[in-house]
Amino acid sequence: MAELLDVKNLRIDATAYPEDGPPEDITIVDGVSFQLGRGRVLGLIGESGAGKSTIGLSALAYGRGGVRITGGEVILDGTDILKLSPRGIRRVRGAKVCYVAQSAAAAFNPAHRLGDQVVEAALRHGVLSxxxxxxxxxxxxxxxxxxxxxTFGKRYPHQVSGGQLQRAMTAMALLPSPDLIVFDEPTTALDVTTQIDVLVAIKRAIEETHTAALYITHDLAVVAQIADDIMVLRHGKTVEYGTTRQILEEPRETYTRELVTVRQVKKEEAPDQSQALLKIDHVNARYANGPLILDDVSMHVPRGQTLAIVGESGSGKSTLARVITGLLPPESGRILFKNEPLPASLPERSRDHLRKIQMIYQMADTAMNPRHTIRQILGRPLTFYFGMHGQEKSRRIQELLDQIELGKGFADRYPAELSGGQKQRVAIARALAAEPELILCDEPTSALDPLVADGILTLLTKLQRETQVSYVFITHDIATVRAIADSVAVMYLGQVVRFGPKSQVLSPPFDDYTDLLLKSVPEMKVGWLEDVLETRRMESGGR
Amino acid sequence: MAPTDRTGSDPRVTEDETAGDHLPPSQAGMSPAAAEVGAAERGEEWAREAERQHWLKSPLATLILQRMGLSVLLLFAVSLLIFVGVEALPGDFAQTYLGQSATPQAVANIREQLGLDRPATARYLEWLGGVLQGDFGNSWASGRSISEQIARRLGNTLMLAGFAALVSIPLAVGLGMVAVLYRNRIPDRLINALSLAAISLPEFFIGYLFILVFAVNWGWVTFPSTVYDGMPFGARLEAILLPGLTLVMVVLAHMMRMTRAAILNVMSSAYIETAQLKGLDAFRIIAKHAAPNAVAPIVNVVALNLAYLVVGVVVVEVVFVYPGMGQYMVDAVTVRDMPVVQACGMIFAAVYILLNMVADIIGIVSNPRLRHPR
Structure with missing residues (x-):
């Protein structure tokens, strides 16, 4: 039987514009081949830059930005769509092949109602009245x-939540009853408890409509729940291609094994967590006259150890970081630093207060001046806090670069010349330059690929051993919490649901929210989603 | 989302919605189960709340009312500026009127006749009171009512501006969209080059060029473009054809280039890619998906150019001997006929403020987030 989609020896080029030198062509996908039968799901997995989205879009004969498909065949239902005229390609897009984007919030037009957008492709192609x-x-x-x-279709995109938009986008893709849907990281931007709902919805919809799907993600645990087959990609080439069970249980290639067994970092919990460096004491906070964002929040950061604050979007965890840094003075409550009350607002704090609490952000990109070299970026806190100049400053910069395991050559480069992981390392070095006692890490690894993120966590743990610095680690990722935390605080809707040593917080008996949170984290095994659904069905049946 | 929709029966949906919101502490349940129970009560409460809120309290109405209030305030400030500016002008009507040989006594007499000996504040308040009732006082030079004279002149100016606007706005927006459609290809380059040429030539030059070609050489239209009372509409239209087209040439390029830039800016959005991946044709993508999100910047530049059409047409009016507001004001300035200068200044300012206000309001209304609050 002929396959629905037969991709042969696909080659995709892009033009790079290096700062010094003429534009050059680079190959971003090279020699990729796969087949997909009707009603089957193929997972494309790899880190950023692996070319997985580019391959997915080639099923719609589309090149994002300056990307060009330069070789191979994409045979859909017997026709090579790469050879079609622009008119012919338009008849394929939105009718036979549909696309679900990573960020539905950006992919829906803010000016039109959801319903009109959902039916648009089917109407324009004359599929349905x-x-x-x-x-x-x-x-x-x-x-x-x-x-x-x-009435859902009557709403505008800004009137519904992110998880709902993602499901609406799936509805939009399913509506013309296409032969194939390309899902491009459809749950990556969602909270775990939302992700599981969207995953369930997508899985059910695929089963009911018998559409085939390409499912693109960097999360092996997610793809394991959806895909029949998995293709592992790296640097635009196929690493391994097999059934989901084979990839997960008997990976042949080293790289696949690394992906499957990621999270090498495992920090033992400190036995004594009673010594508080920072104490947050019954803090309430809100923005302007808005609703209360932090509601009677109390916790403490053990000295020389790591407090992980875990919660979903809207839980108030980033607001808590703003309160600690003094950017948002609390409405009531106190913050004690080494048992001394910390002035509530930034202007009241002394330079020494500022020095002792540093911050690392999620997007290292936007947290660094793109026109400064790494030397300038690291030199600024040294001059600002310690008045260092000349030789002394250069020596210290070199020490810092050594600490974050980057070589001498990096000092005179610009942030744009660094990879995501390297940029985050520089951000860590900048925080360390102030010789702080506390570093607030706001989701520092969530924009990074798993293997790179692992390197950052290892580095942070090593630095803590060396300098006795304490961390407040804000994250939505339970795996990260397990890896590095000593204490854990679970936040939900502005309140602390649970707080204590990691071993206590993450073991039963659980409250309802923590239970839901822990159960929503996908596990890297086939059939996990079905198990969760089964449990849910039994629970609701028992009620 | 509408408050009443919070009473969804699926607990997981409720949970998912509330996770993104910041709830009042009393209702922020610790567990999803508690949140679910709270959701129903909350939904009802918010529905009642919504009923209590009058439409005046909607963010859209508030913003629009604020913007209108600001315009009124601005108009008062401008009236003060105009009055002070005219007061500060060098030269004196009585002196100019009587000539070099005037006796100081004669000058003083005229000043007293015109009330110029009274304090400035009293004159300002009197003038403002009149303006509020649509009475701009009498011209010093002719002694006749300014409001009557201006009404006719303003009509002429508005007709000319209206004609130019009717031609130039659809043309500019249309050409802007075509330029986006053929981005960086020959039609786009051609439109850009021609519009740049049009904007670079001074308007009097374009005006004289038109007169030379269309009126003198080819004799297609009449010149000068003088219009008078009781002139038939067709003849009027013919008279304003050349000055109108000159104005079109002047304002077209600016609006066209801004339309192109505003739409191109939107074209890099993710939702444009979505539209492309739906297999829509290029023109539909631009007209349906890009243009509605580029309304605010386009309307703003259109308003600026409309205001220019009304306020800045002095040169074109002089070139074509067209009896509009611009000429009236220039004549008044030469003879120091201050009430007329003030009146023209006020009307020009009002047009400017009004058009910009309308543009801002359209910009506000075009934002779906304000039109349909959560």
């Missing part, structure tokens, strides 16, 4: 678990 299309949209909204399917 207007009435049929809206009827099917209602049906799909219902299947995907969206609230009020009858």
């Amino acid at each position: 207007r009435e049929e299309a809206h009827e099917r949209a209602r049906y799909l909204f219902d299947v995907l678990g969206l609230p009020d399917p009858d």
